[in-house]
Amino acid sequence: MIRDFGRIVQLGMKSLLLHKLRSSLTTAGILFGVASVIAMLAVGEGASQAALEQFRDMGVTNVLVRSVKPEETQQSSSSMWSVLDYGLTYAEADRIERLLPRATVVRVREVQRGVMRGEAFRVTVVVGTEPSFLLASNMKVAEGRWLTDLDMLNQENVCVLGHKLAKLLFPLDNPIDQTILAGTDDRFRVVGVLQGQGRAAGPSGITYDECVFVPMTSSRRRFGDTIRNLSTNRFELTELHEIKVHLAGSDEVENAAMVLREMLLPMHKVRGDTEITVPLELLQQEEASKRRFNLVLAVIASISLLVGGIGIMNVMLATVTERTREIGIRRALGAKKKHIVQQFLVEAGVLSALGGAVGVALGMIVPKVITEVFEEKTVVLPQHVLLAFCISAAVGVVFGLYPAWRAANMDPVEALRHE
Amino acid sequence: MDRSDRPVIAEFVDVHRHYRMGDNVVRALNGVSVQIRKGDYLAIMGRSGSGKSTMLNILGCLDRPTSGAYMVGGRDVARLDDDALSEVRGREIGFIFQSFNLIPQLTVLENLEVPLFYQGRVGPESRRKAEYLADRVGLGKRLEHKPLELSGGQQQRVAIARALMNDPLFLLADEATGNLDSNTEKEILDLFDDLRRDEVTIVIVTHNQKVADRADRTLWLKDGQVERFDVNRPAEVAP
Structure with a gap:
């Protein structure tokens, strides 16, 4: 089973290598998607950790x-x-x-x-x-x-x-x-x-x-x-x-902040010469804004990966049409529909996983460059890398599904006759 | 051994195949009955439009009869679903095509292993078998070549070896020599003779009289029906 899968992957690579430029361009679509997701997450995480540290140093109590x-x-x-x-x-x-x-x-x-x-x-x-x-x-x-x-x-x-x-x-x-x-x-x-x-x-x-x-x-x-x-x-x-x-505990912060605001505001309101900072509030705000940021990021990430996915689907449809005859031959030699689906899904998966892998590498380098050049703190979390990679692989499978299904449902007789 | 003593391995029983083309119904096959026995060397002849291709497709389990039965290895393929049909193709039939139909990105060895791959039988065993068959068709030294590095005759030899990989009930050749020059054609037909001596059953669909003459019997199709059988050689020649 595993050996067979290894063989399918190996054969898939062979087919992809027939069109090196096309395959690498398609891969690039996913690559940049994954890299930008990881880099964006790293910058976001870095900024938020820096803010959180700063507020924590002010003392949450x-x-x-x-x-x-x-x-x-x-x-x-x-x-x-x-x-x-x-x-x-x-x-x-x-x-x-x-x-x-x-x-x-x-x-x-x-x-x-x-x-x-x-x-x-x-x-x-x-x-x-x-x-x-x-x-x-x-x-x-x-x-x-x-x-x-x-x-x-x-x-x-x-x-x-x-x-x-x-x-x-x-x-x-x-x-x-x-x-x-x-x-x-x-x-x-x-x-x-x-x-x-x-x-x-x-x-x-x-x-x-x-x-x-x-x-x-x-x-x-x-x-x-x-x-x-x-x-x-x-x-x-x-x-x-x-x-x-x-204060003795963070549960007293809210009350104390209220008391201080009420006491100081009337006296300093006109000139605006005091400022009350509640690190705990800032911390909570930062956490809330981090959640919002992550949501925005998720949207951007899905769009960029969607674009990559469309690229994969496009190429796989072209591949399926081009290799109609091969599909006919394989069907004549005993391939079931599931084998054909498998073959093209694996090819799509390899394309996107390859893009994902290189994208992960690039995505881990880019934050380092950002840190060097812009002196901006960046943090690459392993779960973000894993997430980006898994999504890229999933994109390959999802967008490879329709072309693979089309390949499998060709009439073998027609496919064999295809020039 | 008399032909009638040999077992029937494939049988058409009143096979009809009708296509719907707009409002018309095309009767490509119209009640064909024929028996193929082990060791047969049968040529199927006919003009274009006679139903040759349809018969080939059904014989090869690429298509199903509209009515009637097609028995292969004791099963009626008219009743099988797509997966089962693929299984029958993979186990019982050895295809040989006019344009060789090797998979270009695979080496000779890998091409030979394709039929067994779909039955999950690829391993050291299949490799040995591929080497043996490549040797038998005279291509023992070309296992790592790609198809396009070989001549037409060599490619067709690879295709024949591939057709033999799964020990099929019969070889099904579709104009197997149509793309070859006459010298190469002769070589391939000699190879068929050679295989026949080893009791390999061969069905060859052709419109080339020279090719058909090398077979033991010729089935003539006309308008989707069997016109006649020619016996070119006494059947008992078969060992």
Whole structure:
């Protein structure tokens, strides 16, 4: 049985090789269909995984409230020296703490400064925050220690470095107990280094790996609440840049988000200077949009494979007509209808499976190229590859069915007479 | 051994074959009865339109009688369905065609194996048999050639070997020498004589008197009926 099937496949290949160009063009139809399906799925999966990771890093049990610099109006930009006053306040953080007693509220201040140690220099963000930041951002200490309540109380000039920044400032030696200079005259003693997180979202488009962390109180005392923005050269008064509200479980997120929206919206609605981000909601939205995307993809994939299938049917019909005589001979030599169906189905199947196989190979290369060229994350899932291949093989069988049926139902006498 | 002592392997019993052509009914065969016995060498002659082709198609189980019975190997093929008919073709009949009808993309060996393939009998055994028969028709060294690399006579030899692969009840040749020059024709007819000595039953449909003369008996068809039988050679010549 298996040997016979092997033989049918082998004979099918022989027949296909009679028309190399025609066979390869037909195969190409399926090939590009399969390759594009795999590539599209890989790009989609990559984008969605990247988004999911990002939202997960924000913390699915967090609600993030950020200060947003409002659109500058004519009035406010009239003077270079006027102070732009916006965003969250300490009082609001305290109110949130009272409204959500079970939540951990983490205050975050972000001050842009050039950080220097010896020859090494880097403009980065000095994050002033509280000890609970570590838990809320799901980060870990690699060396030394994290900020403590005592640091807060004493307004200590100590700092903890992000993984990348530590590497940059201290490429060779141990940073612990060394001193760095932030801005022109603020010195901080390094007490710890965080573990690298890689992709974690941080403030102003850089990751927390590149930041330096200092006690909230020290940040306030050292830099003050009115800070000169280095890029716009304007003074801005912002007490808090972010409040991370860390909840005990994801089931509390919805309620907390509602409370925060109701509390903050009335105060900040007019200027639109705050923004509430709920990673869990984003995560759910992303999952929903992924489902939609997959649906769209399925439609596109079926269209492209349909086109390939029509190509196969076209070629198989031509083949059947061309080989009418051969069909007659085979019938005269004892072939049953099912044998003829088998023969042409196998040929159609081989065409599409071949296209599928090469398509799989191409489909696995294309995402790599996309990753290289566009720096877009792509993920090829084995089940997607399997799916694409199976569909291509099925297309061959489905679209080969009618030509094969036509071949089998020819009158042997007529077929033998065919020139 | 007298002819009448040999078993009947195929028999037409009052076979009619009518075609409908628009409003007309064409009576291609109109009550033909004939017996083919083992070891027969029968030629079927007639002008075009005499019903030769129809008779060939029915003899070869490619077509079924409209009425009457056609018994092959003890079965009435008029009552068989398409699958069973294919089975009878594959097991009991060895076709030889005017234009050889080898499958061009297959080698000689593969062509020889086609009849057995449809009975699921391809293996080392079938290969040995193909080699033996190729040798017998004088093509032992050409097994790996493609048909188009062979001359017409050689192709027809392959076709004859192919017809013998399934040990058929009889060989059914349709103008087997019609596409060959006279020298090659003679070679093929000599091969038939040779086969006949081995008790192979041969039915040859032709309009060529020279070919028909080599057979033991000739059946003349006219207007779908048997006109007469000529006995060219005493039947007991058969071994």
